Amino acid sequence: MLHKTAITASDVVRVEGLVKRYGDFEAVHGVSFFVSEGECFGLLGPNGAGKSTTIRMICCLAAIDGGTIQVLELPAFPGNQAIKQQIGVVSQDDNLDPDLTVRENIEIQGRFYGQSAGEARERAQELLVWMQLESKAKAQVRDLSGGMRRRLVIARALMGKPRLLVLDEPTTGLDPQARQLVWAKVRELKSQGVTIFLTTHYMDEAERLCDRLVIMDQGGILEEGPPAEVIARVVGEECLELSGISEDQQVQLARHLGDADVTFSEWQGEIWAVFGSQLDRLLQRWQTLDSSLPRFYRRRASLEDVFLRLTGRDLRE
Ligand SMILES: Nc1ncnc2c1ncn2[C@@H]1O[C@H](COP(=O)(O)OP(=O)(O)OP(=O)(O)O)[C@@H](O)[C@H]1O
């Protein structure tokens, strides 16, 4: 079974028939999915797909215009404190207070969770060390680099020891070192049983971190499943990229696509890309042809291939 259709009690988030409108524009129309306890779930999609809008409704930050959301068995609606107290949120725009220091920005969050000043100080210190921000504890937030700000927002989201951590593009704009750190921390949290809900535009990140994901576009869901399953289903397991071939050559080679398990082929600029599984058979077939085999590069198919196949190559808003 590729898709789990039945919703179970262990689902941390259940979204059913979710709708969001901004005036006449429907930004999310009839979206349904679930997030199971302890998994890392990815919500992917091009700019404007409706990811942040969906996240804001799950986090009780925006009104729902249709359908239902249950978070930790509770109904989501704007300002539902019972949910907000149990989740950590890293929103797409970090809303840090520029007039406070790094330590103060985290500590102040303790109040929201009803922590005493002492508890908040202790927890903030623990998180500063954990996110490698201790040396910056006294710095003003306005003096931090983009990567440090992002790490600070993640640390702040963990003040209340949440059961569910929602991360809206946590690594956008981070250098490779900072991204690796965030990945390691996400894995660590997951191993402690924290459920992770993640959006990202980095397909390698989603492939590495997510147990299951949904790809959405224009307010609707296009695909759902574990990354490897989605890749195999939508594009096949591997790709042959042929360069420097003429259209005549391509026509000749294309006659043999039926000899292998080819999902589809397309021109990507100067490269002719053939996607599928068991591409050995295709290569062997091509080698028996009279004309010499063009230069090719063979690679595993990726989630990026899936994403472009499903959402196209045109730029979004
Ligand atoms: N407050 C708002 N008022 C009107 N339209 C909005 C508002 N917020 C979002 N939208 C529109 O809703 C759609 C979905 O936006 P959303 O921010 O959810 O996209 P996204 O998938 O998070 O995109 P990105 O990857 O760029 O962050 C877009 O067309 C956006 O312009």
Ligand SMILES: [Mg+2]
């Ligand atoms: Mg967004």
